[in-house]
Amino acid sequence: MSGHSRVEVYPGCEAIVEFDESLTFECVSECTWCCQHGVLLYGEDLRELAARESLDGPLKQLKGHDFIRRESKDRDEFVDVDDQACYFLNDEGLCSLHAEHDWKPTRCSVFPLEIHVEDGEIHVSIREKAHQHCDGLDVSERKVVDHLDAFLPKLLWELDDPTSRIEL
Ligand code: SF4
Ligand code: SF4
Numbered sequence: 001m002s003g004h005s006r007v008e009v010y011p012g013c014e015a016i017v018e019f020d021e022s023l024t025f026e027c028v029s030e031c032t033w034c035c036q037h038g039v040l041l042y043g044e045d046l047r048e049l050a051a052r053e054s055l056d057g058p059l060k061q062l063k064g065h066d067f068i069r070r071e072s073k074d075r076d077e078f079v080d081v082d083d084q085a086c087y088f089l090n091d092e093g094l095c096s097l098h099a100e101h102d103w104k105p106t107r108c109s110v111f112p113l114e115i116h117v118e119d120g121e122i123h124v125s126i127r128e129k130a131h132q133h134c135d136g137l138d139v140s141e142r143k144v145v146d147h148l149d150a151f152l153p154k155l156l157w158e159l160d161d162p163t164s165r166i167e168l
Pocket of ligand 1: 039087
């Protein structure tokens with residue numbers, strides 16, 4: 001654990017930072033890698049989504065969890081190797097939830113970070129595959145460690161299991 005720093009993200013909510021603190025991030029609009037996955041929805045996300053959109057189309061249940069499902073897309077450049085991407089990724093490669101409601105689920109904010117819990121504390125690192133696929137790493141002056149609240153919604157500290165290991 002030496003070399004890892006403890007950052008107070010919100011009053012009383014700390015995270016242990018396990019990535020290089022010189023790392024910068026700025027999302028690159030032509031890149032849609034993180035939106036090619038299915039997104040886990042926490043209970044609060046589900047309620048927030050239901051207040052904005054019909055839940056008839058977008059959901060998929062797996063192993064007792066709710067996810068936003070993936071679907072085939074017309075635009076080849078926005079899809080994963082299986083030609084699919086998030087239900088809410090629109091034809092312009094943008095999140096329709098963000099565009100129309102200025103809101104997105106908790107787990108979408110966490111990308112490209114990864115969370116695990118040790119001794120009850122939230123530890124944050126960079127997803128292994130993000131170094132290959134997330135075009136937003138180290139392309140700006142915006143240091144990740146100085147903006148952790150943008151990646152880690154406060155809800156994460158209220159969850160029984162805030163880890164990023166539950167995936168579709
Ligand atoms: S909900 Fe929006 S931000 Fe999240 S994966 Fe889907 S398109 Fe991307
Ligand atoms: S993978 Fe990174 S750069 Fe690409 S859309 Fe997601 S957050 Fe932005």
